Amino acid sequence: xxxLIRLEWKKNRMASYFKGLIICIVGIFAAVAxxxxxxxxxxxxxxxxxxxxxxxxxxxIVFIIFASVILSRLVIxxxxxxxxxxxxxxxxxxxxxIFAKLSLVFGFCFFSIxxxxxxxxxxxxxxxxxxxxxxxxxxxxxxxxxIPSTFINAFMMAGVSLIPLYFGMRKKSTASTITSAVxxxxxxxxxxxxxxxxxxxxxFIIVPTIMCLLGLVIGYLSYYKxxxxxxx
Amino acid sequence: METVIQIHQLSxxxxxxxxxxxxxxNVKKGEIYGFLGPNGAGKTTIxxxxxxxxxxxxxxxxxxxxxxxxxxxxxxxxxxxxxxYPEFYERLxxxxxxxxxxxxxxxYEKGAVEEALDIVGLKDVENKKIHEFSLGMxxxxxxxxxxxxxxxxxxxxxxxxxxxxxxxxxxxxxxIILKEEHGIxxxxxxxxxxxxxxxADTIGILHHGELLKEVRMEDIRKENMEYLxxxxxxxxxTINVLENKLGIQKYEIVNQHCIRIFEHNISxxxxxxxxxxxxxxxxxxxxxxxxxxxxxxxxxxxxxQFA
Numbered sequence: 001x002x003x004l005i006r007l008e009w010k011k012n013r014m015a016s017y018f019k020g021l022i023i024c025i026v027g028i029f030a031a032v033a034x035x036x037x038x039x040x041x042x043x044x045x046x047x048x049x050x051x052x053x054x055x056x057x058x059x060x061i062v063f064i065i066f067a068s069v070i071l072s073r074l075v076i077x078x079x080x081x082x083x084x085x086x087x088x089x090x091x092x093x094x095x096x097x098i099f100a101k102l103s104l105v106f107g108f109c110f111f112s113i114x115x116x117x118x119x120x121x122x123x124x125x126x127x128x129x130x131x132x133x134x135x136x137x138x139x140x141x142x143x144x145x146x147i148p149s150t151f152i153n154a155f156m157m158a159g160v161s162l163i164p165l166y167f168g169m170r171k172k173s174t175a176s177t178i179t180s181a182v183x184x185x186x187x188x189x190x191x192x193x194x195x196x197x198x199x200x201x202x203x204f205i206i207v208p209t210i211m212c213l214l215g216l217v218i219g220y221l222s223y224y225k226x227x228x229x230x231x232x
Numbered sequence: 233m234e235t236v237i238q239i240h241q242l243s244x245x246x247x248x249x250x251x252x253x254x255x256x257x258n259v260k261k262g263e264i265y266g267f268l269g270p271n272g273a274g275k276t277t278i279x280x281x282x283x284x285x286x287x288x289x290x291x292x293x294x295x296x297x298x299x300x301x302x303x304x305x306x307x308x309x310x311x312x313x314x315x316x317y318p319e320f321y322e323r324l325x326x327x328x329x330x331x332x333x334x335x336x337x338x339x340y341e342k343g344a345v346e347e348a349l350d351i352v353g354l355k356d357v358e359n360k361k362i363h364e365f366s367l368g369m370x371x372x373x374x375x376x377x378x379x380x381x382x383x384x385x386x387x388x389x390x391x392x393x394x395x396x397x398x399x400x401x402x403x404x405x406x407x408i409i410l411k412e413e414h415g416i417x418x419x420x421x422x423x424x425x426x427x428x429x430x431x432a433d434t435i436g437i438l439h440h441g442e443l444l445k446e447v448r449m450e451d452i453r454k455e456n457m458e459y460l461x462x463x464x465x466x467x468x469x470t471i472n473v474l475e476n477k478l479g480i481q482k483y484e485i486v487n488q489h490c491i492r493i494f495e496h497n498i499s500x501x502x503x504x505x506x507x508x509x510x511x512x513x514x515x516x517x518x519x520x521x522x523x524x525x526x527x528x529x530x531x532x533x534x535x536x537q538f539a
Contacts, residue, residue, distance in 0.1 A: 003335075011321060011332055082319045089283050090336040091309035227303050231285040232246075 004092070004100035012073055017066075017108070024066065025116045028058045029123050036133040047136035051124065052146070059116045060157050061185040067109035067161035068181030072174040074101045075165065075222075080172045085231050098223035102162065106219075109161040113154035121146075159212030160184060162219040169222065184211070234261040235297075236385055236417045237282060242291030244277055252277050252441045254291070259419055259434070264411055266432030267421035268528055274441040275421040276316060279389050282419075283313055296384070309337055312383035314391055318374030320362040326373055327358040330380055339381045348376040351406065367394035375403060379410065386410065386418045392427050404431055429524040439532050452527060460493040460500060463516035464507070467491065473510045478503065489515070 008014070032055050036045055045051040075098070078084045088094055121143050128138055163184055168177030188211060237259035244252040252274040259265045267275050280286040282293060284300060293300045295307050320329050330345045349355045352372040357365075365373065371394050378386055386407075392400050408431060410416045422428050428435060429449075436446045464470045467488055474480040474493070482494040493503070500517060507514050 007332065007335055011324070013323070081322070082317075083321060085285060085315060086319055087336075088285055089308055089311070089313055089315075091306050091338070092336065093303075093305060228287060230246075230287055231280070 001096065001100060004096060005104055008074060008100055008104055012070075014070075014104070014108075017070065020066065021112050021115070024062050025119050028055060028062060028116070029120060032058065033127070033131060033133060037131060043135055045134040047134055048124070048138045048142050051134050052120070055120050056117070056153070057189045059113055059120070060153070060189050063109055063113050063116065064157060064161050064185040065178065065181050066112065067105055067158070068164045068168075068178050070108055071105045071161065071165060071181075072168055072177040074105060076168045076172055076174055076177050079169070080174070088231060094226045095223050098226060102165075102219045102222070105161060106158045110154045110158040113157055114150060117146075117150045117154075153208075156208040156212040159215040160188070160208065162215035163211065165215075165222055166218045233263075235259065236261045236295070237265075237419065238292075238294040238297075239278070239282075240292045240294075242278070242281065242293060243289050244274075244281060244286065245289045250441055252281070255438075255441075255443045257436055257443060257446060259417060261417055262411060262415045263433040264407060264418045264420060264431050266428030266435040267419060267438060268423070268425060268428055268435055269421075269438035270423055270532065273423075273438040275423075275438055276389055277441075278438075279313075279315060279387050279419070279421065282387060283308065283311065283315065285315070309339075309381075310384045311387060312378035312381060312385070313387040313389075314371075314374040314378050315387070315389045318370045318377075320365075320370065320373065322363040323361060325359050325361050326354060326365070329362060329373070330377055333377050334380060337381050344380055348380040351379070352376045353402065368396060368399055371395055372399065372403075375406070382414065382416075384416065386416055386420075388418065388420045390422055391420065392422065392424070400427070407431055425523075425525040425528050435524070437528060437531055444531050449524075452524065458496065459520055460503065461486075461516075461518050461520045462491050462493065462503070462507075462514060463489055464491065465489065465513050465515070469510070470507065470512055473507060473512065474503075477506055477510070492520075 032051065035054075036043075036051065045054070078087065078101075087097055090097075124133065125138060125140070125143065128134070161181070164177045164181040167180035168174070170176070188207060235258050237257065239255055239257040242252060242255045242257075243250060255274075255278060257278075267278075269275050277286060281288050282295065282300075284302070284304060287302050296310065298304075298307055300307065320326075321332070324332070326349065327345055330348060334340045334344065346355070346358075349358050352375055354369065354372055354376065357369070362370070362373075371391065375388070375391060378388065392403060395403065404427075407418055407420070411418060420428065420432070432449055434446065434448050435452075437444045462470070467485060470491060471483075471485075474483060474491075478498055480493055480495050480498065484492045484494070486492055500519065504514060504517055
């Protein structure tokens with residue numbers, strides 16, 4: 001299994017995606033920091049929680065889309081370019097091959113959200129005193145307290161990142177995979193606000209949970225009958 | 233001789249349309265089996281069924297005496313194949329593609345990649361990416377990929393498509409070497425008869441999903457390929473003589489001045505003598521070879537009449 005994941009990694013030059021990952025992290029931080037600094041005296045963010053809520057929304061959206069790019073590269077393009085035919089003439093279980101691909105997408109989404117959140121926290125901790133992003137000073141305990149929710153959140157989003165597989169596989173199209181990821185990403189993270197209070201779908205824990213399960217089910221359905229499918 | 237691929241009553245329907253129907257086939261160890269048939273005859277479908285890419289509607293396939301089920305995959309390590317157009321990972325180089333292939337199959341011999349590239353003459357472009365390759369080069373690389381792990385069975389679907397004449401000759405020689413020196417069994421398909429004719433030991437002729445004939449090349453050569461072509465003025469009179477005086481039944485009237493005789497037990501001089509005795513002017517008498525192509529076309533056209 002690990003060997004298969006390693007081969008997928010090598011085949012798709014996954015290491016090069018780390019560059020993208022770093023650029024995304026820097027980009028998100030820059031965007032939020034600019035908003036914070038640019039808002040001048042009338043501070044946009046009151047404290048750490050406030051600051052991180054926007055950052056987390058951006059991280060989720062960005063990495064759901066990022067994961068869909070990888071998903072289309074690993075699974076959709078393999079079907080589109082018919083290289084899957086080659087892959088299935090290897091003495092390997094088809095289920096294992098697809099499972100390796102999906103776990104790689106899931107894992108990538110999961111870890112990149114964790115890494116991004118972690119980096120963001122470090123940046124906030126060290127740069128806030130200098131840049132004055134928000135007024136209330138940040139406590140280390142406050143950051144540690146967000147760790148469990150970060151993990152749950154990353155897991156949920158990793159599940160959600162498999163939903164575009166359903167749309168992409170219908171016509172073996174990269175474009176529809178990524179488009180559906182953009183829509184899903186915005187849908188569950190969009191914030192509705194009336195000035196005082198704001199709400200978004202991702203705040204009701206039930207919504208991301210259902211979406212996550214849906215993603216996992218779609219992932220499972222994509223390979224549970226793959227042994228019986230004709231490749232023409 | 234041991235049978236490597238046994239196919240029994242194999243059928244496949246796509247959405248109710250039967251593309252392969254009740255095919256029986258036997259490929260023996262160490263032979264080159266040529267699969268002939270016009271486009272859309274079902275060659276690729278049968279090959280895909282052997283590789284388990286397409287699942288049969290009914291019938292049975294045995295590879296190396298092991299029956300193939302929908303979930304079998306271990307036997308695939310013994311088969312090298314090219315199906316349809318050779319597909320590669322376009323962003324990787326030729327060498328990387330082959331290395332990846334070896335790792336997936338689980339065989340890695342040092343130097344195997346270089347050797348395979350050398351055999352098909354792609355040594356100097358090993359570090360080029362696949363999307364820069366021409367069709368002929370991809371075809372060669374496909375063959376390299378199929379033989380690199382030294383499989384027991386090679387399944388090649390139209391491997392000569394897109395190759396230049398030197399390439400065709402190279403591949404032909406390579407296949408014969410693989411057969412003779414390594415004892416590899418080769419199943420090769422084509423819609424171009426002459427390609428297969430020169431190398432195959434057995435041919436199977438496929439038309440509209442049915443195997444019209446499975447025959448050893450030796451037998452074709454012996455049986456039907458040789459014939460006497462006689463050029464005469466009067467066809468009617470000649471036939472009369474042939475049937476009544478010589479008892480010849482197997483003949484064919486080509487036109488008003490030409491008859492072909494397919495029987496071998498009567499010698500050329502005997503026929504000549506008998507015709508002259510009966511006052512038929514013989515303008516020419518000649519032993520000729522029928523090519524597989526004609527044989528093939530005859531069979532397929534014959535098949536059409538019944539359809």
